[in-house]
Amino acid sequence: TNSKPLDFIRQIIANDLATGKHKTVVTRFPPEPNGFLHIGHAKSICLNFGIAAENNATCHLRFDDTNPDKESTEYVESIKQDVRWLGFDWGPHLYYASDYFDQLHDFAVRLITMGKAYVCHLSGDEIREYRGTLTEPGKESPYRDRSVEENLDLFARMRAGEFDEGACVLRARIDMASPNIVLRDPVLYRILKSTHHRTGDRWCIYPMYDFTHCLSDMLENITHSLCTLEFENNRALYDWVLDTLKTPNHPRQIEFARLNINYTVTSKRKLLQLVSEGHVAGWNDPRMLTISGLRRRGYTPASIRNFCATVGIGRRESWIDMGVLENAVRDDLNSHAQRVLGVLDPLKIVLTNYPGNQTEELIAQNHPQNPDMGTRILPFSRELYIERTDFMQDAPKKFFRLSVGREVRLRYAYLITCQEAVKDDQGRIVELRCTYDPATKGGNAPDGRKVKGTIHWVSAPHALEAEIRLYDRLFTAEYPDADKEKDFKDFLNPDSLTILTSCMLEPGLGQATIDDRFQFERQGYFCLDSESRSSSGKPVFNRIVTLRDSWAK
Ligand code: ATP
Ligand code: MG
Numbered sequence: 001t002n003s004k005p006l007d008f009i010r011q012i013i014a015n016d017l018a019t020g021k022h023k024t025v026v027t028r029f030p031p032e033p034n035g036f037l038h039i040g041h042a043k044s045i046c047l048n049f050g051i052a053a054e055n056n057a058t059c060h061l062r063f064d065d066t067n068p069d070k071e072s073t074e075y076v077e078s079i080k081q082d083v084r085w086l087g088f089d090w091g092p093h094l095y096y097a098s099d100y101f102d103q104l105h106d107f108a109v110r111l112i113t114m115g116k117a118y119v120c121h122l123s124g125d126e127i128r129e130y131r132g133t134l135t136e137p138g139k140e141s142p143y144r145d146r147s148v149e150e151n152l153d154l155f156a157r158m159r160a161g162e163f164d165e166g167a168c169v170l171r172a173r174i175d176m177a178s179p180n181i182v183l184r185d186p187v188l189y190r191i192l193k194s195t196h197h198r199t200g201d202r203w204c205i206y207p208m209y210d211f212t213h214c215l216s217d218m219l220e221n222i223t224h225s226l227c228t229l230e231f232e233n234n235r236a237l238y239d240w241v242l243d244t245l246k247t248p249n250h251p252r253q254i255e256f257a258r259l260n261i262n263y264t265v266t267s268k269r270k271l272l273q274l275v276s277e278g279h280v281a282g283w284n285d286p287r288m289l290t291i292s293g294l295r296r297r298g299y300t301p302a303s304i305r306n307f308c309a310t311v312g313i314g315r316r317e318s319w320i321d322m323g324v325l326e327n328a329v330r331d332d333l334n335s336h337a338q339r340v341l342g343v344l345d346p347l348k349i350v351l352t353n354y355p356g357n358q359t360e361e362l363i364a365q366n367h368p369q370n371p372d373m374g375t376r377i378l379p380f381s382r383e384l385y386i387e388r389t390d391f392m393q394d395a396p397k398k399f400f401r402l403s404v405g406r407e408v409r410l411r412y413a414y415l416i417t418c419q420e421a422v423k424d425d426q427g428r429i430v431e432l433r434c435t436y437d438p439a440t441k442g443g444n445a446p447d448g449r450k451v452k453g454t455i456h457w458v459s460a461p462h463a464l465e466a467e468i469r470l471y472d473r474l475f476t477a478e479y480p481d482a483d484k485e486k487d488f489k490d491f492l493n494p495d496s497l498t499i500l501t502s503c504m505l506e507p508g509l510g511q512a513t514i515d516d517r518f519q520f521e522r523q524g525y526f527c528l529d530s531e532s533r534s535s536s537g538k539p540v541f542n543r544i545v546t547l548r549d550s551w552a553k
């Protein structure tokens with residue numbers, strides 16, 4: 001199965017193992033628990049856990065929880081659930097950056113002692129201003145040349161809570177003229193008088209990402225620290241911290257292109273806005289490309305892993321078409337989803353020559369291409385539902401479905417001919433009167449006459465009434481966050497959700513469980529919604545994805 005050439009990261013790792021630079025590999029997936037995971041995170045999860053699995057090595061799950069204002073235990077739990085659901089296991093290797101707060105503090109004190117860090121009282125705005133630009137060097141802070149003793153004292157008082165938020169920060173003392181702006185005396189610690197979801201009120205100073213991440217990697221003996229390209233400039237700081245502290249080991253940061261998918265946004269900050277402003281029903285709204293949304297929608301873990309494998313790992317930013325993701329779930333479900341019959345927009349038909357009190361049991365295949373999946377029984381009777389769109393008045397010649405005077409095949413049943421369309425006062429068709437040919441059981445005529453169209457149906461007295469939710473893309477614009485003049489929410493698709501309240505399904509679907517996936521023939525792939533029953537108690541099904549083509553257009 002693995003005929004693809006290794007991506008550049010796997011090549012580096014294979015080489016490091018071959019040359020003996022490393023005896024084994026240790027990777028990590030380091031989410032910040034400030035939201036639910038999305039499809040972009042799946043790429044990083046598949047990469048880090050995938051590399052570990054391929055090398056019989058370990059991948060750590062580490063919560064990068066250094067920002068108490070935005071983080072919570074709820075997010076921690078959702079992330080664990082999502083990683084597990086995707087099929088990965090961190091074993092005993094569950095870590096939190098907050099577990100390292102004491103050690104990180106000691107490293108900061110060491111930097112101060114080395115003259116490599118100082119307490120700075122410039123405001124946030126001033127720090128930004130002093131930092132300079134790509135074309136202009138920065139300006140040194142007036143607090144830059146304080147003595148080690150003064151800095152140690154001030155940092156201790158920061159920690160003791162003597163200063164207000166924003167009154168001062170601890171900064172690395174590197175180079176205000178560096179061509180890499182990240183190295184212009186970056187902030188290492190800030191004051192935040194907030195309660196942390198794990199350490200409570202023990203700390204009122206919190207380490208910044210760039211200081212925390214490299215040291216956490218180091219403390220966990222990570223060999224390869226894989227992150228997205230926006231951290232490329234931060235690598236110099238990652239290396240500076242570890243080099244300056246002369247740490248016993250030094251993980252290698254390698255950047256890869258983040259996953260971008262069109263017609264959606266993959267940023268926790270923006271997804272959070274959709275949730276908190278009520279544009280969607282929650283983090284697990286089936287239209288959201290969060291892992292929990294995809295799960296509820298009916299995506300399988302395998303389909304998401306396959307998608308990530310298809311996309312691959314590279315160093316060039318690119319956009320993936322939403323259709324690639326949809327294809328991944330189609331391909332997966334096509335091979336194993338049971339086929340069933342379900343009518344989304346029912347139109348009743350009466351077979352006038354079928355005995356009124358008779359019920360037959362017809363045999364249907366669960367997967368026409370895979371006989372091993374067996375058969376099931378479909379009840380058949382005088383009154384049936386078909387899809388309203390499978391009937392047309394004054395139909396053109398090429399319409400191979402039902403029209404008055406035309407014959408069509410009912411899937412797994414009989415050939416029927418429409419005799420009359422019954423209308424109500426407004427002229428709307430409410431019922432079709434048809435006749436069936438008893439000699440065509442199974443769908444073929446003994447006289448060999450050809451009937452092109454085949455349509456699906458459900459026996460009316462046996463039907464399971466259900467609600468079905470159809471989903472479309474959440475945004476109408478291909479790149480909803482590209483237009484800097486506009487808000488990405490201006491491009492929300494008003495028709496992204498369609499609710500059909502009186503669908504008629506074959507009765508066996510009453511036994512469906514949350515884990516089942518079905519192909520409703522000619523309609524797409526569906527699953528039970530894990531969160532809801534309709535207000536009237538009917539089961540609710542989600543359409544996962546449409547079929548590539550319907551086989552009887
Ligand atoms: P967001 O920008 O959505 O808030 P983030 O990068 O801040 O995401 P983290 O929780 O810090 O979110 O991410 C954990 C890991 O997942 C990081 O290593 C990050 O690089 C990776 N990651 C996040 N988004 C993507 C993406 N779109 N493609 C690939 N990897 C991603
Ligand atoms: Mg982040």
Ligand code: MG
Nearest residue numbers: 032267268269
């Ligand atoms: Mg982010």
